[in-house]
Amino acid sequence: MGSAAPIPEQKRNDRVDRWSGGASWQGVPAEHVITFLESYKTHPEAFKVNSQLLAGFIRKMSNAGELTHWMIAVTGGSSEIKKEVGGIDVKLMQRKGNPKLMDRYSIGRLLQSQDEAIDLDETAWNAALKLTQEMWHADSGRIKVGEKSEIPTVPNGPSIRRIRGFGSVGTQAHPERGLLIISLLDISMAGIGVTIDLPPVVGFAISFPGSNSGNKVEYKVNNTLWEQEYGAAE
Numbered sequence: 734m735g736s737a738a739p740i741p742e743q744k745r746n747d748r749v750d751r752w753s754g755g756a757s758w759q760g761v762p763a764e765h766v767i768t769f770l771e772s773y774k775t776h777p778e779a780f781k782v783n784s785q786l787l788a789g790f791i792r793k794m795s796n797a798g799e800l801t802h803w804m805i806a807v808t809g810g811s812s813e814i815k816k817e818v819g820g821i822d823v824k825l826m827q828r829k830g831n832p833k834l835m836d837r838y839s840i841g842r843l844l845q846s847q848d849e850a851i852d853l854d855e856t857a858w859n860a861a862l863k864l865t866q867e868m869w870h871a872d873s874g875r876i877k878v879g880e881k882s883e884i885p886t887v888p889n890g891p892s893i894r895r896i897r898g899f900g901s902v903g904t905q906a907h908p909e910r911g912l913l914i915i916s917l918l919d920i921s922m923a924g925i926g927v928t929i930d931l932p933p934v935v936g937f938a939i940s941f942p943g944s945n946s947g948n949k950v951e952y953k954v955n956n957t958l959w960e961q962e963y964g965a966a967e
Contacts, residue, residue, distance in 0.1 A: 734758050734765060737819025740806050744855045750847045754809030756821040761803040763795040766913055773937070776837055787939065791911070797946055799908045804852045805915065808845075812919040816933060825919040825933050838923050838934060843916050849893050849940045852912055860901040861888035868892065890940070898943030912940040 737756035742749050770788035794800040807818045810826030817823075831839040850858055865888045888896075900906030917933040 734761060734805070734819070737807070737821050739821065740808070740851065743851070743853065743858065745858055746855070750850075752806070752808055752848075752851065754822070754824050755807055756818040756823055757804065757806040758819070759804050761805050763791055763801050763803060763911070766803050766805070766911065767792050767795075769913075769937075773935070778837075794944070794946060799944055799946060800911045800941070801909045803911045803913055805913045806848075806851055807915045807917065808848065810916070810919070812922070814919055814933075816917055818917075823917060825917045827919050827922040830923040838918075838920070840918070840936070842938075843936050844914065844938050846887055848914055848938070849890050849912070850888060851914070852910070853893065853897065857896050857901075857904045858888060860904045861892040861896040862886075864892040864895060864901070865889045894940060895943040897940075906942075908942050908944055908946075910942055914938045914940075 735758075737758055740752035740755040740757040742751045767788045770784040770791070773784040775782055775784045791800050807823055808826075809824045812825035812827050814825045815822040816825065828840045828843075830837075850861065853861065862885070865885050868889075868891075869885055896904060897910060897912075898906060898908045914937065916936040916938075918936055920931045920934050923934075
């Protein structure tokens with residue numbers, strides 16, 4: 734894919750979101766993402782994601798004219814250890830493993846709250862925030878006795894994906910655009926008794942745009958194991 738560029742900062746009304754020390758590529762053909770996923774072996778008990786199924790889904794979608802162009806971002810962390818990525822030195826992330834699952838390095842969700850909107854400009858971000866707030870107001874079950882409930886100030890994942898795929902007033906739809914976020918994890922911070930002189934663990938997260946294509950990826954999940962691994966569904 735060639736040399737990387739720093740992850741562009743994004744203006745968000747009264748603030749700016751920054752991903753300091755990260756590397757990114759824009760407009761990457763789907764085949765590169767498919768190749769990455771096909772070469773990546775997910776744990777057989779990582780029920781929330783299966784790299785081979787995702788690769789096949791993206792290939793099917795790209796053949797139908799969607800998910801053809803991708804932003805790939807390698808986000809930086811707080812470790813003093815760095816790895817060169819596309820000409821940029823990226824600090825490794827430090828994440829503890831789940832102490833209940835000592836036979837594997839399980840950390841649950843990788844994304845920060847701002848990460849899934851990494852490719853949205855201010856107009857699209859505001860459209861996703863508006864949709865998030867409308868969903869919040871429409872949820873009659875959001876207020877529980879004795880709990881404080883505040884209107885969201887950042888867009889949630891479903892709204893981000895919907896706006897990316899379908900657009901809104903003043904915001905163009907981009908069903909052709911996917912987002913792949915890669916994290917390089919400092920294994921010495923896992924806390925699960927593994928040998929520390931190992932290369933970084935590569936984690937990834939994918940954000941798909943909303944679509945009416947009808948293509949799906951099907952998973953068979955044991956709910957108890959799912960919640961043990963990832964927590965209750967959002």
